[in-house]
Amino acid sequence: MSDTDHSDMSGADQPHSATQSSDWSELKDRARNLVAKLESGDSSGVHSAIEELNEARDRNIYLEVGKLTRGLHEAIVNFELDGGVAVGSDDSGKNESQMTNAQDRLDYVINLTQNSADKTMDMVEEGIPIATELKERSRALKVDWERLQRREMDPDEFRDLYKRIDQFLVFSGDSSSQLSEKLNTILLAQDFQDLTGQVIKRVINLVQDVEERLVELMRVAGQVEELTGIVRSKDEPIARVEVSPIAAEGPQIDTEKEDVVSGQDDVDDLLSSLGF
């Protein structure tokens, strides 16, 4: 949301209050005129003064309704959210709404994090057998090495151990460089954090912008109701969608809440209190 858009929106209010005071002054003039006619006992003058006062009041209401209608219209038009909050600059489809755009961007976040997780797990799954083999071969060598230290080895066994140590040194060198390569790939696979962070921040801005515009729309609609005398009953039922208390909600962001467990220990306590 750019600052110019905001000043446009608040700018719509200023002439509203300015004209209101000039309209009030017209009403005041008419009222004074009526009092003067009453005091001078001019009965036909009194009638025409009352009529003029009525007309001025009606004109005032029409003007206000007109202004509010324009304000409402503007607030609705502003909902098109053109420019300012573009989530990316590479949009080819200009007709695409910001909301669709935001959905695409969030899909992009899912894809990017998914790719990163897949790549990381590929590397881990390839690395684990290498690490396991390193561990097993060094353990086997250590057993024989200790026998050598205790001078329990005959010359044939020693020759075999000599060869195996040579092979192991080559293998451990190769394995280490393979493992570092995989660790580096894992490191690079974390680059999504920067990109997804930027995209998510832009979507947050868009949501804030929509919220601001909704508040503005509510404000203008409220003024229209007030002026036209639409009275909303306090008991008027507000339509609520019934949500099952156990419906899936996904991760809880605020684990301080009463009805939410704060972690696995809390889950275990709850389950054991239920006899688990």
Place this chain on the structure above:
Amino acid sequence: MKILIVDDFSTMRRIIKNLLRDLGFTNTAEADDGSTALPLLQNGNFDFLVTDWNMPGMTGIELLKAVRADDRLKDMPILMVTAEAKREQIVEAAQAGVNGYVVKPFTAAVLKEKIEKIFERLEG
């Protein structure tokens, strides 16, 4: 020991599969929601079910209830591994007959502990 892993995110299925392999369980299969899992369970001689809660189509709690309502499957041990963390939900899962409940994010040690506890109970 044949285990079915049900989660809509392949990443999570893969993590659980790897952790299970580390615990010595190598015979695993995967499904991405309850409605694909149920026919697999009905035809597949599975011994153990690990399921998420929040999934499109058929959720984990619905799958849990469906398994408990199925005569041939009703005794299958079920572990829920889920981000759903409301007390009411955990109570609901317990009442529906879940054997263990792990909240995400979780550690390998927690998963191991819960699985071992389930098998200890079954044997004991």
